[in-house]
Amino acid sequence: MEYADYPRPSVTVDIVIFALCDEDLRVLLIKRGHPPFEGMWAIPGGFVGIDESLEEAALRELREETSVEDVYLEQLYTFGDPGRDPRGRTITVTYFAIAPAGTLRPRAGDDAAEARWWSIYDLPPLAFDHANILAYALQRLRYKLEYTAVGFELLPETFTLSELQAAYEVVLGEKLDKRNFRRKILSAGVIEETGGYRSGEGRPAKLYRFRDDAVAEVKARRLFP
Amino acid sequence: MEYADYPRPSVTVDIVIFALCDEDLRVLLIKRGHPPFEGMWAIPGGFVGIDESLEEAALRELREETSVEDVYLEQLYTFGDPGRDPRGRTITVTYFAIAPAGTLRPRAGDDAAEARWWSIYDLPPLAFDHANILAYALQRLRYKLEYTAVGFELLPETFTLSELQAAYEVVLGEKLDKRNFRRKILSAGVIEETGGYRSGEGRPAKLYRFRDDAVAEVKARRLFP
DNA sequence: ACAAAAGTGTTGAGAGTACACCCATGC
């Protein structure tokens, strides 16, 4: 059989966009305006252009939905079970993105599709296999948080240590010890003081920024020496 | 634009098949018998059937090339740059597999395509973007070796501690301390003695097997507490 | 002065790392 003779599936990209808001971890969902799954919520996505790389397609979708440019983006997994889309065989390459806090406004879509942020811990029923995709994305985010510095992508450019700790606690779903947290992050050398302070209810807090020259990955402990 | 109107790329699966042989880490490559890249080496793969899941397609290719059934298989990454295949837009979902030592015979292919094992450290020029794919697969294998028990997939069902250590050293590309290696792996409780011994040049070595009830994953050390 | 959040050290336990010699077998 020749190259041209094989039947071709449709290929889409879908993007899980995380952001931190009000001490909560949220994802951007779109209310579908057409069948199939009309009226249900889904993660943003669309067809891959025939002359467009997968990452370009993901960035284009991201721009169309959020109007943020400079985000962390990584490929997540490719889902392709026959039957996952009732319209026909469709393979989706999923990405996950982290939008910094403060870029939370979904762009008013060209079509009247409704878009809003939902807590990852309290989701509506989802179209296609998108519930699976979100579960996998959360697992991956937590996992990466443990051994890389993606956590900083969730915060604005400058932040206090308490804000950073709160971000970790929301994503990991557990409380952390303040002194141990500060000692470890400061000794890791990945952040530096900006010199500024943030005033709030109590004593003003020092502001920090991420040092992008820092090596942001820690080696996993080996199971075997 | 409607579902049916989007132009469709071709979709393939390609599989990086690792195996240990003669104290070396090898991958199975196929010599291409047709253009494009006729006569060059490539990793095994083929088109995804229209009613076949991605994993089924990968397993089918694996069976066609190696005649081994029971292997470790995981999705690696999806490559889809326009221009990576001169015949047309082709997206490939790559998998990586680990064949246990002793299953090394490539099956005589139905077509006369030549197949052989190559050291991952000494590869021929490769078709498409397959050099990239192999580099990424090696990185992933090393990475997984550090925090999961995939290492056992490289060995036959029973093995000595020296053989296990040698496997780790080949994949990681570094020497390990014998006493520390043994202490750590035995205390991890992931292997057990079979009761048998292997005779060789010197003192016979105890044989071990992997305990598949063991928890095969260790938590990474967190960058932050 | 008091409420509210920021900031700060010590100690004990466990894991990692470095290191050298005796043991069982085949020839």
Added chain:
DNA sequence: GCATGGGTGTACTCTCAACACTTTTGT
């Protein structure tokens, strides 16, 4: 008996985890 690979223990260092009070500001 000797060559070959198998098998074993200890001491030091470092990292992790648990834990409570003082400081600075706004009201």
